[in-house]
Amino acid sequence: MNFFDRMGNGWKLGMASFGIIRENPTLMLFPVLSGASLLFICLTFFGGIAAVFGFQLDAFFARFETGGEWLAYVALFIFYLINFTIVVFFNVGLIHCTRLIMEGREAKVGDGIAYSISRIEAIVSWALLAATVGVVLKTLEERLGFIGQLIIGIVGIVWSIATFFVVPVVAYENVSPIEAVKRSAKIMKEKWGEAIGANFSFALFYILGIVAIVVISVLLFFVHPIVAVIAGVLSFLFLATAVSAAKTVFLAAIYRHVNGEPVEYYDSEVLDNVFAPKKK
Numbered sequence: 144m145n146f147f148d149r150m151g152n153g154w155k156l157g158m159a160s161f162g163i164i165r166e167n168p169t170l171m172l173f174p175v176l177s178g179a180s181l182l183f184i185c186l187t188f189f190g191g192i193a194a195v196f197g198f199q200l201d202a203f204f205a206r207f208e209t210g211g212e213w214l215a216y217v218a219l220f221i222f223y224l225i226n227f228t229i230v231v232f233f234n235v236g237l238i239h240c241t242r243l244i245m246e247g248r249e250a251k252v253g254d255g256i257a258y259s260i261s262r263i264e265a266i267v268s269w270a271l272l273a274a275t276v277g278v279v280l281k282t283l284e285e286r287l288g289f290i291g292q293l294i295i296g297i298v299g300i301v302w303s304i305a306t307f308f309v310v311p312v313v314a315y316e317n318v319s320p321i322e323a324v325k326r327s328a329k330i331m332k333e334k335w336g337e338a339i340g341a342n343f344s345f346a347l348f349y350i351l352g353i354v355a356i357v358v359i360s361v362l363l364f365f366v367h368p369i370v371a372v373i374a375g376v377l378s379f380l381f382l383a384t385a386v387s388a389a390k391t392v393f394l395a396a397i398y399r400h401v402n403g404e405p406v407e408y409y410d411s412e413v414l415d416n417v418f419a420p421k422k423k
């Protein structure tokens with residue numbers, strides 16, 4: 144399959160994902176709630192600092208530095224843990240709603256939230272493992288030289304590929320975090336090989352959307368600069384939300400496909416070519 148065929152497949156898969164979002168716009172609330180939750184936690188964190196140190200950041204950083212290097216790692220771990228928990232929580236909810244839609248049932252945001260709550264133990268367990276791996280990789284990256292950093296970067300990519308299916312596995316399979324990684328990697332290896340093919344790319348939708356936003360914002364600038372800025376910011380937020388939701392919907396679809404479940408809205412032949420097969 145040549146480059147243009149892969150780009151064509153990517154476009155079809157992306158459009159199918161956006162089609163589901165268009166018919167079920169409430170699905171976009173999941174990335175919105177995820178982003179809002181992360182923002183709220185960040186504001187709460189800095190608000191706590193302000194309450195304790197009275198906006199005297201020098202005092203805060205001085206107290207932080209006296210704790211030693213381990214305190215920085217603890218803070219980083221907590222940040223990763225909260226981040227992964229929130230993101231996976233809402234992605235599980237979105238994946239579950241997508242599953243309901245593909246089964247021909249009504250899907251409400253509350254259904255997804257309720258399902259995520261029922262899987263909260265599995266979600267937090269996975270977040271603990273992901274946060275630990277994140278801290279270890281970050282620590283090694285800072286301590287090693289250029290070659291070491293390059294190797295860690297490659298390890299990070301391999302980790303991302305191996306955990307590609309972790310969220311739906313966490314959502315629907317009662318396995319430990321380690322087993323979830325193994326299960327995700329096994330799906331990768333058995334179904335399509337060890338390397339992700341460049342058969343789809345939601346980055347293209349980002350690029351096209353950003354170009355359109357820039358053009359429109361420039362035109363609106365001649366009407367009123369403030370209007371142009373507000374329109375540009377809101378348009379970008381909408382674009383990021385729509386693409387994020389579409390990518391998670393796509394993940395739910397291909398997970399169903401590899402498990403032999405029917406996947407409406409998508410071309411099965413195109414889904415079969417999502418990943419490049421492993422060469423023998």
